[in-house]
Amino acid sequence: MRKPIVLIAALLASWAFAYWLGTTKAEIKYITKEKEVIKYEKTCATDILAKPNLADDAIVQLLDAGKL
Secondary structure, eight states: OHHHHHHHHHHHHHHHHHHHHHHHHHHHHHHHHHHHHHHHHHHHHHHHHHSTTOOHHHHHHHHHHTOO
16 A cells, blocks of 8 residues: 555656756756857947947848848
8 A cells, every 4th residue: 555655746746856857957047048149249230339330230130130
C-alpha cells in the first residue's frame, strides 16, 4: 500500500522539480537574449552616427528599412 503512494509522490516531486528548473533556465536565456539585442542596437547606432553628413532623407530610409 505504501509503495504506490511513495512512487506517486516521487513522480510528482520530480515533475515539480523539472518544471521549476525549466522556468529558471528560461528566465536566464531571456535575459541573455535581451542583453545581446541591446548590444547590437548600440553598435548599430554608433556605426550610423559615425557616418559623416548623414542627411534627413538617409535617416528616413534607414528607419523605413528597420536599420535604425
